[in-house]
Amino acid sequence: MLKAKVLTVFPEMFPGFLGYSLTGKALEEQKWQLEAVNIRDYAFDRHKSVDDTPCGGGAGMIMRPDVLGRAIEATRTKGRIIYMSPKGRPLTQKLVHELAAEEELMIICGRFEGIDERIIEAFNVEEISIGDYILTGGEQAAQILLDAVVRLLPGVLGNEASLEDESFENYLLEYPQYTRPITWNDRDVPEVLLSGHHQKISQWRRQQAEIATKERRPDLFKKYLDSKNS
Ligand code: SAH
Numbered sequence: 001m002l003k004a005k006v007l008t009v010f011p012e013m014f015p016g017f018l019g020y021s022l023t024g025k026a027l028e029e030q031k032w033q034l035e036a037v038n039i040r041d042y043a044f045d046r047h048k049s050v051d052d053t054p055c056g057g058g059a060g061m062i063m064r065p066d067v068l069g070r071a072i073e074a075t076r077t078k079g080r081i082i083y084m085s086p087k088g089r090p091l092t093q094k095l096v097h098e099l100a101a102e103e104e105l106m107i108i109c110g111r112f113e114g115i116d117e118r119i120i121e122a123f124n125v126e127e128i129s130i131g132d133y134i135l136t137g138g139e140q141a142a143q144i145l146l147d148a149v150v151r152l153l154p155g156v157l158g159n160e161a162s163l164e165d166e167s168f169e170n171y172l173l174e175y176p177q178y179t180r181p182i183t184w185n186d187r188d189v190p191e192v193l194l195s196g197h198h199q200k201i202s203q204w205r206r207q208q209a210e211i212a213t214k215e216r217r218p219d220l221f222k223k224y225l226d227s228k229n230s
Pocket of ligand 1: 083084085086087108109110111112113114115128129130131132133134135136137138139141
C-alpha cells in the first residue's frame with residue numbers, strides 16, 4: 001500500500017481535494033495512506049520561523065535548510081524524496097505509473113521562493129514539475145501528483161479497463177466520447193459507435209485518437225510513431 005508523507009507549512013490543506021471522490025474513498029478504505037507533516041514543528045525559535053531572505057539578495061524568502069532538514073530527518077522513510085518544483089522533471093503519465101509502484105513517497109511542498117539548494121543535494125531529492133507555470137505553493141502540485149498516482153493504485157478505479165485507452169497511455173490522446181441521447185440539438189452520435197461492430201469501433205477510435213494527437217500534440221504524435229516503429 002502506498003504511504004505518502006507530505007512536508008508542508010499548511011498541513012490543514014490536506015487531504016484537500018484528495019479527500020473527495022475516488023481518491024477520498026480509497027483513503028477511507030486504506031488503499032493508500034496520507035500523512036501531512038508540519039514543517040513548523042521542526043523550527044528552532046519561538047516564532048517557528050521556516051524561511052529567511054535569499055543570500056545574494058533579491059525578492060522573497062527561501063525555506064531554511066536547517067528547519068526543513070530537521071523535518072526530513074525526523075520523518076523520513078526509505079522511499080523517494082520529491083520536491084515539487086517548476087525546475088523539476090515534468091510529471092507525465094509514465095512517471096505517474098512509476099510512482100504508483102512505490103511503497104513510500106515523501107513530498108516536500110515549497111512556499112515563498114522555494115527551498116535552499118543544499119537540501120536537494122543532501123537528501124538526494126528528486127524535483128518534479130507539474131507544468132511550465134508558477135504556483136504559490138507546492139501543496140497544490142503535490143495534490144495533483146498524488147491524485148494522478150492514487151487513481152492507478154489497485155482497486156481505486158472501479159473499472160480497471162478504463163485506464164487503457166486514456167489520453168497519454170500509448171502516447172495518444174483519447175478519442176471523442178459520446179453518450180445518450182443519440183440525438184441532441186440536431187447533433188447525432190457517430191453512426192459507427194451504434195453499429196455494435198467492435199472491430200470497426202476500435203478502428204474508428206484509433207483513427208480519431210491519431211488525428212487529434214497529430215493536430216494538437218505533434219510532440220506526442222512523434223513519440224507515438226517512434227513507439228510503433230520500435
Ligand atoms: N522561485 C521559484 C518558484 C517558487 S513558487 C522559481 O522561480 O522556480 C513556490 C513553490 O511552489 C515552489 O517552491 C514549489 O514547491 C511550488 N511550485 C510552483 N510552481 C510549481 C510547478 N509548476 N510544479 C511544481 N511545483 C511548483
